[in-house]
Amino acid sequence: MKIAITSPNAKTVSGHAGKCPGYLVFDVEDGQIVSQTHIKLGKEQVFRNFSGSLSATPEHPLNGIQGFISQSMGDGLIKRLLSDGIQVQVTEQNLPENALKEFLTAHQSVS
Template identity: 40%
Template sequence: MKIAVTSQNRKTVTEHAGACRKFWIFTVKDNQILTTQLLELPKEQSFRESDPHAEHPLDDIDVLITAGMGRGLPQRLKKKGIQALLTDISDPVEAVNQMLQVS
């Protein structure tokens, strides 16, 4: 499973998922984090700027965790088979671990 976490400042889970260009990508297996890498996108590949029907670098994730997003983004992600989740946890690793405990 691949989980993306919005982190525009590279440190915490941030809001404005549509405008975010920096994401921590977690690869998870058997509820354990295997790898973590930072994905940095150019402005034109932010969700806000990109075509919702075009291929996107985050198309292969299963879950997007963020501190905030507009109403349209969850529907856009759902059409690509991606679950969108809101969190109030600021640490990206803790947010992923919390999601894994709940699921």
């Protein structure tokens, strides 16, 4: 399972998902982190400026994610992600690893 967490600085979870240019992306298998990368989106790739679905845009760096975590995001983005089959979680966690654990616990039957 590929999970993206809003994190422009690669250290903490941020809010404002629609404006966020940086993401930690975790590959998780059987509840264990297999890999972790930090991606920076171009201005046109930030959700506020990006139209369409991730699944229909193979060149988008977040294409293929199945989970999305942020401290805040608007209803429009939540609906877009859910309609694309992406599980969404708004968290109060500051540390990405804690937010990821929270997400995996909440979505155990899917991961």
